[in-house]
Amino acid sequence: MEKLVVIVGPTAVGKTATGIALAKKFHGEIISGDSMQVYKGMDIGTAKVTPQEMEGIPHHLIDIKHPDEAFSVAEFQERAKNCIKVINDKHKLPIIVGGTGLYVNSVIYDYDFSSSDGDDQLRDELERYGKEHGNEALHAKLKEIDPESYSELHPNNTRRVIRALEVYYLTGKTIGNRPKQPDISPYDVVVIGLTMDREALYERINLRVDIMINEGLIEEVRALYDRGIRDCQSVQAIGYKEIYSYLNGDLTKVEAVELLKRNSRRYAKRQLTWFRNKMNITWFDMTKGREKKLEEINKFIEGKMF
Incomplete structure (x- = not known):
């Protein structure tokens, strides 16, 4: 049975860094479980991992689509399953890292579309x-x-x-x-959930948005806007639709940024609700002592898989 580790959690909780640390520890490769990081040119707003942050760890299902292309959960499932097989065949550990619950679940339980x-x-x-x-x-x-x-x-x-x-x-x-999908996975899978105190998480989200603006989010979105990218799946994403409203003249810059923060906080809340209702997850609270928590996650994975 092929091995698979999955890391989920709300936006800004620290999934990317945790995934890379686990990949380094367990000789792994990362598969993005984010429905928007597939798009080229949408880096800042999707909090896409940078080459420096990757620390040499191979990442898959990033930058595989143009912003005017559609991307479905069925296509994600097919591509992710192929990645899992290839990584396992190399005797490495595939680690799905992402916050798009339906996409991740479709792989864990091999949904029959x-x-x-x-x-x-x-x-x-x-x-x-x-x-x-x-x-x-x-x-x-x-x-x-x-x-x-x-x-x-x-x-x-x-x-x-x-x-x-x-x-x-x-x-x-x-x-x-619709009829429920089977709850038995074809993989030897461990699902890790990262969470934290709500106020602390909301502070991280607000700070992340400020950093995105400073790093050039508005310019990134303007580049898409100037290319005529409209009414596409990609630019309905949080971080893009709010800036589009600013560029359309419907909101001031300040209003757009505040709306982005609010929408991101609400999205994090919806993510947590979805994960808790739809997935069988072992949770780790990352509010304090992240290094110690990472050690706990390492031991948990070792006990389950090795």
Whole structure:
């Protein structure tokens, strides 16, 4: 059975540094479990690991897409599974590090996406409706049949809006109430969760946003904006949509930065809720004594896998 270590947790909790430390300790390679770090030219806003921070550790599934390309959980799963096999074949330890829970879970439990294949004709009809009536009208179709998806999905995220509608029309169930996937993993897997005191985490998030602005986030987003990247999956990400609103003249710079901080804090809260409800995780509180906690994680992995 192939080995796999997974590190999850909310944004800004310290997953990147922890993953690199574990990779150095256990002769590992890292697979990004972040749905936005796949995009080239989106470095600062996604907190993408830098070459210096990698410390020589190979990283996978970073910079594999252009910002105007779509990226699905099914594609992530396929690519990640291939990486896990290749890394194991080299007698090294694959370590998935990321905060996009659905993407990570799809690999851990080998979700069967073929069982929820779509209908091309229905999808084409929904796409035409969206083009003729607008994204808001398409999004409004979800309000009665799937209020949860309606509240979670941005109207401009048409790919996922259409997918939610498609699942309902084909199965009579909302996308969140499809048959549950198996809870047995095909891997010899250890799932580590990093958490910390909420106030401390929120302080780290606010500081991270300030650092991003100082490092050139607005200039990074402006480069995408000037290229005409609009209404794409990539720029709906937190860190990009807020700066787009500033560049469109809808917000002042100060308002955009404050909105980015607020949205990031709310996202961290949603991440923690999702992880606790959807995944079987061993948690480690990183609020204080990170080095000691890292030693505890090392011992935990050793006891489970070696």
